[in-house]
Amino acid sequence: MAQQTDILAFGSHPDDTELGCSGTLAKLTSTGKKVVVADLTRGEMGSRGTPETRLKEAQKAAGILGLADRVNLGLPDTMLDNTRELQLPIISCIRTYRPHICILPAPSDRHPDHGDGAKLLTDAIFYSGLIRIETLDSEGKPQEPHRPAHILHYMQDRPFEPDFVFDITDTLEVKEKAIRAFATQFDVADPGDEPETYISDPSFFEALRARARHFGHLAGFKYGEGFLYAGKPIPLRDFGFLSDTSPKR
Numbered sequence: 702m703a704q705q706t707d708i709l710a711f712g713s714h715p716d717d718t719e720l721g722c723s724g725t726l727a728k729l730t731s732t733g734k735k736v737v738v739a740d741l742t743r744g745e746m747g748s749r750g751t752p753e754t755r756l757k758e759a760q761k762a763a764g765i766l767g768l769a770d771r772v773n774l775g776l777p778d779t780m781l782d783n784t785r786e787l788q789l790p791i792i793s794c795i796r797t798y799r800p801h802i803c804i805l806p807a808p809s810d811r812h813p814d815h816g817d818g819a820k821l822l823t824d825a826i827f828y829s830g831l832i833r834i835e836t837l838d839s840e841g842k843p844q845e846p847h848r849p850a851h852i853l854h855y856m857q858d859r860p861f862e863p864d865f866v867f868d869i870t871d872t873l874e875v876k877e878k879a880i881r882a883f884a885t886q887f888d889v890a891d892p893g894d895e896p897e898t899y900i901s902d903p904s905f906f907e908a909l910r911a912r913a914r915h916f917g918h919l920a921g922f923k924y925g926e927g928f929l930y931a932g933k934p935i936p937l938r939d940f941g942f943l944s945d946t947s948p949k950r
Contacts, residue, residue, distance in 0.1 A: 702797070702838060702840065703798075703799055703844070703845065704770075704797065704799065706735050706736070706737050706769065706798040706799060706801075707735045707736060707800065707801055708734060708735070708800055708802045709736075709737050709798050709800035709802070709803050709804070710726060710736065710737070710739070710804040710805075710855075711739050711741060711791075711805050711806065711818070711822050712738065712740050712741065713740075713741050713742060713781060713806050713812070713817070714740065714741070714744040714747070714814065715742075715744050715758065715759040715773070716744070716759070716880065716883045716887075717740070717806060717857065718740075718855070719762055719879045719882075719883065720880060720909070721926070722855035722926055723762075723766055723875070724867070724872045724876040724924070725855075725867045725869060726766050726768070727765075727767065727869075727879070728867070728868075728869060728872045730766060730767035730768065730769075731872070736766070736769060737768060737770045737798050737800070738759075738766075738770075738771045739771075739774060739791075739794050739798075740759060740772070740773045741774050741776045741791075741818055741821075741822075742773075742774075742775070742778040742814070743755060743775060743778065744778055745778045746778040747886070748895065748898050749886055749892075749896065749898060750886060750895075751885075754885055755883065755885065756773060758883040758885065758886075759771060759773070759882075762880075762882035765878050765879045766875065770798075772794065774791065778814070781814050781817040781821050782817070783817070783820050783821045783824055787821060788821065788824060788825040788828060789825075791821070791822060791826075791829075792828055792834060793836040793838070795825070795847055795848075796844040796845060796847050797839075797844070800849045801849060802849055802850065802852075802853065803822075803826055803852050804852075804854075804855055804928075805818075805819050805822045805823065805852060805854050805931075806819045806854065806855065806857060807819060807854055807856060807929075808820075808929070810858050811857070811859055812858065815857050819854060823852070823931070826852060829848055830846050830847065830848030832846050834846075851930070851931075852930075852931035853929065853931065854928060854929040855928055856916075856928070860927075861927070864930040864935065865920075865930065865935070866917065866919060866922065866925035867925060867928065868917070868920070868922040868924075868925055869917070869924050869925055869926050870917065870922050870924045873910070873924045877906060877910075886898075886900060887901060888901075888903045888906065889901040889903070890903060910924075913925060913926065920948055921948020921949045922948060
């Protein structure tokens with residue numbers, strides 16, 4: 702069943718959107734926007750946790766962020782090849798939620814799945830608008846083509862020069878709470894029998910907050926999240942976004 706959605710954000714793994722853009726998502730849901738997150742994989746190749754626990758953690762984070770829905774497409778972790786087989790579940794997801802805006806992983810990053818996921822998603826988004834690529838909904842009915850109006854990329858491990866910065870001063874604590882919902886991955890005081898990773902160390906949150914402070918400062922906010930706009934230049938019809946902001950510079 703098709704649903705009209707304001708924003709559909711994708712992550713290559715559960716917790717990717719929390720790390721990259723959840724301050725923004727939390728702000729948008731608080732203003733009444735309908736936001737959905739789709740995780741491409743179950744993160745089954747991760748060093749800590751299990752696919753089952755990560756699914757439960759993802760749903761807990763969804764509640765914290767106020768998401769309208771969260772789905773997992775079950776694509777293979779570490780094997781996000783840009784094939785028609787893997788494009789089709791994404792195309793069906795886009796046609797189901799019919800977003801105005803799609804938010805994607807970084808175009809390239811430390812983890813190959815982030816860049817591979819971004820390329821896979823970018824092509825699938827284009828193909829989702831083609832009438833001759835056929836997909837069926839959950840009831841077995843043909844889906845109508847749909848292509849979002851805007852595509853953004855959020856920042857992940859490697860920083861980039863953003864096209865714009867979103868003010869998350871009021872939602873930074875919500876972002877951090879949503880990240881901590883992935884208790885097997887983050888803020889782990891005692892790693893137990895599983896390997897310690899650089900993100901499981903509690904000090905990782907110091908780096909997250911420092912980045913938000915850095916990019917917020919550049920934009921004139923206390924804390925911010927940076928984004929790339931995939932279809933440059935950014936299209937405008939008025940200066941409403943300028944009138945609505947008064948950054949400190």
